[in-house]
Amino acid sequence: xxxxxxxxxxxxxxxxxxxxxxxxxxxxxxxxxxxxxxxxxxxxxxxxxxxxxxxxxxxxxxxxxxxxxxxxxxxxxxxxxxxxxxxxxxxxxxxxxxxxxxxxxxxxxxxxxxxxxxxxxxxxxxxxxxxxxxxxxxxxxxxxxxxxxxxxxxxxxxxxxxxxxxxxxxxxxxxxxxxxxxxxxxxxxxxxxxxxxxxxxxxxxxxxxxxxxxxxxxxxxxxxxxxxxxxxxxxxxxxxxxxxxxxxxxxxxxxxxxxxxxxxxxxxxxxxxxxxxxxxxxxxxxxxxxxxxxxxxxxxxxxxxxxxxxxxxxxxxxxxxxxxxxxxxxxxxxxxxxx
Amino acid sequence: xxxxxxxxxxxxxxxxxxxxxxxxxxxxxxxxxxxxxxxxxxxxxxxxxxxxxxxxxxxxxxxxxxxxxxxxxxxxxxxxxxxxxxxxxxxxxxxxxxxxxxxxxxxxxxxxxxxxxxxxxxxxxxxxxxxxxxxxxxxxxxxxxxxxxxxxxxxxxxxxxxxxxxxxxxxxxxxxxxxxxxxxxxxxxxxxxxxxxxxxxxxxxxxxxxxxxxxxxxxxxxxxxxxxxxxxxxxxxxxxxxxxxxxxxxxxxxxxxxxxxxxxxxxxxxxxxxxxxxxxxxxxxxxxxxxxxxxxxxxxxxxxxxxxxxxxxxxxxxxxxxxxxxxxxxxxxxxxxxx
DNA sequence: CTGAAAGCGCTAACAT
DNA sequence: ATGTTAGCGCTTTCAG
Numbered sequence: 001x002x003x004x005x006x007x008x009x010x011x012x013x014x015x016x017x018x019x020x021x022x023x024x025x026x027x028x029x030x031x032x033x034x035x036x037x038x039x040x041x042x043x044x045x046x047x048x049x050x051x052x053x054x055x056x057x058x059x060x061x062x063x064x065x066x067x068x069x070x071x072x073x074x075x076x077x078x079x080x081x082x083x084x085x086x087x088x089x090x091x092x093x094x095x096x097x098x099x100x101x102x103x104x105x106x107x108x109x110x111x112x113x114x115x116x117x118x119x120x121x122x123x124x125x126x127x128x129x130x131x132x133x134x135x136x137x138x139x140x141x142x143x144x145x146x147x148x149x150x151x152x153x154x155x156x157x158x159x160x161x162x163x164x165x166x167x168x169x170x171x172x173x174x175x176x177x178x179x180x181x182x183x184x185x186x187x188x189x190x191x192x193x194x195x196x197x198x199x200x201x202x203x204x205x206x207x208x209x210x211x212x213x214x215x216x217x218x219x220x221x222x223x224x225x226x227x228x229x230x231x232x233x234x235x236x237x238x239x240x241x242x243x244x245x246x247x248x249x250x251x252x253x254x255x256x257x258x259x260x261x262x263x264x265x266x267x268x269x270x271x272x273x274x275x276x277x278x279x280x281x282x283x284x285x286x287x288x289x290x291x292x293x294x295x296x297x298x299x300x301x302x303x304x305x306x307x308x309x310x311x312x313x314x315x316x317x318x319x320x321x322x323x324x325x326x327x328x329x330x331x332x333x334x335x336x337x338x339x
Numbered sequence: 340x341x342x343x344x345x346x347x348x349x350x351x352x353x354x355x356x357x358x359x360x361x362x363x364x365x366x367x368x369x370x371x372x373x374x375x376x377x378x379x380x381x382x383x384x385x386x387x388x389x390x391x392x393x394x395x396x397x398x399x400x401x402x403x404x405x406x407x408x409x410x411x412x413x414x415x416x417x418x419x420x421x422x423x424x425x426x427x428x429x430x431x432x433x434x435x436x437x438x439x440x441x442x443x444x445x446x447x448x449x450x451x452x453x454x455x456x457x458x459x460x461x462x463x464x465x466x467x468x469x470x471x472x473x474x475x476x477x478x479x480x481x482x483x484x485x486x487x488x489x490x491x492x493x494x495x496x497x498x499x500x501x502x503x504x505x506x507x508x509x510x511x512x513x514x515x516x517x518x519x520x521x522x523x524x525x526x527x528x529x530x531x532x533x534x535x536x537x538x539x540x541x542x543x544x545x546x547x548x549x550x551x552x553x554x555x556x557x558x559x560x561x562x563x564x565x566x567x568x569x570x571x572x573x574x575x576x577x578x579x580x581x582x583x584x585x586x587x588x589x590x591x592x593x594x595x596x597x598x599x600x601x602x603x604x605x606x607x608x609x610x611x612x613x614x615x616x617x618x619x620x621x622x623x624x625x626x627x628x629x630x631x632x633x634x635x636x637x638x639x640x641x642x643x644x645x646x647x648x649x650x651x652x653x654x655x656x657x658x659x660x661x662x663x664x665x666x667x668x669x670x671x672x673x674x675x676x677x678x
Numbered sequence: 679c680t681g682a683a684a685g686c687g688c689t690a691a692c693a694t
Numbered sequence: 695a696t697g698t699t700a701g702c703g704c705t706t707t708c709a710g
Contacts, residue, residue: 004478005457007687018697023689033695050456054397055687058702063393065404065434074422076415083413086439095404095436095458103426117389118344119434139343222620251620258622278617281561281590283597346703357681362705372679394703397686 006047015043026051063121065095066304067114070126071107073100077248077274077293078126081146084297085124092305094121101127108134115140122304125149128190142307144315146300148190155307155315157299161191162198164289164322165243168271169202171287171324172241176332177269181214181239183228183249191220195245195273214239218249225252233260240268240333247272247279247288254282254329265331275325284328291322345386354382365390402460404434405643406453409465410446412439416587416613416632417465420485423636424463431644433460440466447473454479461643464488467529481646483654485639487529494646494654496638500530501537503628503661504582507610508541510626510663511580515671516608520553520578522567522588530559534584534612553578557588564591572599579607579672586611586618586627593621593668604670614664623667630661 012019017036025032025040032040043049057064066089070078082098089096097120101107108131114123115137123143132150135143145156172180182199185192196215203210216231218224225244229252232238244250250272254264264270264284272279275290299318307315351358356375364371364379371379382388396403405428409417421437428435436459440446447470453462454476462482471489474482484495511519521538524531535554542549555570557563564583568591571577583589589611593603603609603623611618614629638657646654 005455008689009687019687020689020698021696024696027689031695036696048455052397052687053456053458054393054402055702056689058391058393058397058686058704059688059690061702065436072422073425074415074419076413076418079415079418080413082437083411083439083442086412086437087442090438090442095434097404097434098421098425098437099429100422100425103422103429116344116387117392119392222616226620251617255620255622255624259624277561278590281565281594283594285594285598347705348703358704359682359706360680363680366705370679375680391703394686395705397688397702398704398706400686 005052006049007052008049010047011040011043011049014047015039063119064093065097065120066122066124066301067097067099067120068124068126069099069101069107069111069114069130071100071129072102073098076276080293081126081297081300084294084299085146085301086297087294088298088301088305094305101130112137115143122308124300124304129188140313142304142313142315144300144304144307146296148194150190153314155303155317157296157303157318157320159291159296159320160322161194162201164273164291164324165195165198165245166202166205167322167324168243168273168287168289169199169208170206171326172243172269172271172330173202173206173208175241175269175330177239177241178208178333179211179214179237179239179241180208181211181216181232181242183216183218183225183242183244183253185245186219187217192245199243211239218245220246220248222248222252222255225249225254226256227252229253229256229260233257233262238268240335241271241330242268243271243273245273247274247276247286250286250288250329251278251282254286264329267334269330269333271330279325280327282329287327287330288325289322290325292320295320344391345388346391347388349386350379350382350388353386354378402458403432404436404459405461405463405640406436406438406459407463407465408438408440408446408450408453408469410439410468411441412437415615419632420465420636420639423633423638424485424640425636426633427637427640427644431640433644440469451476454482461647463639463643468527479652481643481652481654483639483643483646485635487533489529492653494642494656496635496642496657496659498630498635498659499661500533501540503612503630503663504534504537504584505541505544506661506663507582507612507626507628508538508547509545510665511582511608511610511669512541512545512547514580514608514669516578516580517547518550518553518576518578518672519547519580519582520550520555520571522555522557522564522581522583522592524584525558526556531584538582550578557584559585559587561587561591564588564593565595566591568592568595568599572596572601577607579674580610580669581607582610582612584612586613586615586625589625589627589668590617590621593625603668606673608669608672610669618664619666621668626666626669627664628661629664631659634659 011022216228272288275288279286347358350361451473555567611627614627618625
């Protein structure tokens with residue numbers, strides 16, 4: 001066929017119309033006469049014309065791409081949010097550029113860079129540890145947060161982290177547990193704080209004490225879950241139930257205590273957070289709090305597209321419900337089961 | 340500061356030079372005089388100028404982006420390859436557009452679309468089930484395969500799937516297993532075939548028989564691993580060791596048999612493939628074949644950038660080594676251990 | 679070593 | 695309803 005790709009000029013020549021008409025036919029078909037429209041469309045087919053997105057974007061002063069900033073692209077938790085984002089962005093003719101804040105030196109600088117570079121029509125932030133101050137850039141593109149964040153007035157999509165945590169604790173308490181511990185995410189992270197708050201509330205509402213030595217620090221990773229297990233094993237007085245701020249930590253934790261001969265839920269009840277795919281495949285299957293990750297992505301994308309279209313920098317904040325999922329990693333405390 | 344972003348004209352005006360000089364200073368600093376260079380750079384700093392990538396790309400007849408086609412963005416296996424790709428592409432000023440072949444109706448059409456749309460300077464294919472015929476598009480951008488594929492002469496980065504599988508079988512045989520089974524990936528997938536071939540070779544080289552009823556079909560997912568477990572449990576005569584074509588399947592499998600009261604490795608030895616993060620955190624920790632996923636991404640990106648620069652459509656194929664990782668999910672067969 | 683000038687391919691006023 | 699025209703912001707010959 002044709003060596004080089006056809007331009008709008010070629011189509012215009014073949015169809016015997018002006019380039020403007022070709023452009024209109026492709027973007028707003030309703031404004032051109034039916035006969036010309038057909039002539040143009042067949043010329044498009046004949047020449048194999050495809051619009052040059054770069055030229056179109058330059059002219060329209062847009063970029064056609066959305067940048068997604070996340071802390072770790074290799075984390076399956078985020079990839080499902082990405083899938084949700086893509087399902088909305090792709091049909092809307094936006095490319096999705098993914099940037100990993102972990103790979104570079106300074107995440108905040110990276111964000112500032114994207115904000116000023118004009119490389120994107122909008123940003124989605126999945127990293128809650130970015131500084132709100134950076135967003136002060138004047139003339140910046142619209143930004144949506146798709147996770148907990150300390151920055152106040154940014155449009156966001158979040159889940160009920162606190163309520164989820166409180167529900168987990170309440171469930172354990174109702175099973176008879178009086179000694180309930182918690183493994184947190186990294187300190188300073190907003191997710192960590194909201195789940196910790198929920199944990200505290202849950203204890204308080206069930207009339208249970210909060211013991212500082214039963215609150216272990218992790219960082220959401222499997223490794224840190226395994227480390228928490230070693231700490232738990234070393235405890236003189238151990239909680240009989242544990243709520244972990246992520247399923248990944250629960251996986252690492254359960255594996256480690258099981259290898260040490262502890263029975264779950266016989267000796268210890270375990271609840272995670274997220275409902276990652278593996279949760280149901282563990283032995284015992286992991287009780288957890290489900291977060292609809294794809295939905296988070298979908299909502300964030302819809303919010304952003306809306307902001308881009310209307311040219312606004314503010315917008316509503318979406319709160320997505322979580323769901324408690326009871327599986328086999330919880331049971332009554334050993335004392336009760338025995339008695 | 341400035342309401343609208345500065346253009347190259349603004350910089351030229353401030354520096355008292357032509358736009359051409361500004362452009363040169365930024366792209367090939369060595370060809371401008373030291374004094375002018377400094378003047379330009381300080382004008383850039385003063386105006387806060389950032390080059391407009393869209394305009395630059397239009398002029399240079401490139402797009403600045405690479406499209407990555409993968410079957411499932413939510414699969415952590417791919418996200419680590421993505422991380423590797425990004426680590427090379429981002430510094431080279433290429434954006435990475437991710438397209439999910441699973442989300443649309445026809446993957447081959449999607450590929451054909453990207454090949455002709457001129458939306459990318461190159462493609463990376465992570466989906467081995469795409470049709471080689473589609474690649475025949477004339478004038479298409481360079482393409483690199485980052486997985487097994489049936490298309491013959493495309494530059495690619497692959498791992499030693501066959502050898503990995505054979506090593507697993509040999510290891511089990513050396514432990515004394517005579518009855519070794521296999522859970523495959525989906526039929527038709529090239530990965531599935533190479534690992535199955537390696538499995539067969541491994542058996543043959545150890546002088547062991549291949550029993551068709553001990554080759555179960557899965558699809559790489561945890562769910563299919565759990566399904567294979569149910570099949571294995573229903574077998575009249577069971578293999579004492581099993582090699583599964585993916586760790587995800589091994590996770591699903593082990594969870595399911597353990598919940599049915601089977602002990603691993605006491606009653607059954609299990610080997611996976613991939614070395615996903617969770618492998619080491621399971622109880623027992625999973626013996627597997629490690630694939631360096633980040634490296635796969637890095638190599639693929641390097642290969643592609645090289646093709647783009649040199650304008651070639653062919654290139655070398657990279658074969659990456661795998662590594663057998665012995666953990667606790669394998670042991671001698673029960674009969675032997677007892678005797 | 680630097681400047682002038684010609685577009686890359688497209689869209690959106692503005693005319694007709 | 696359609697055509698004319700003026701750029702979007704940049705890079706790159708081609709002269710000087």
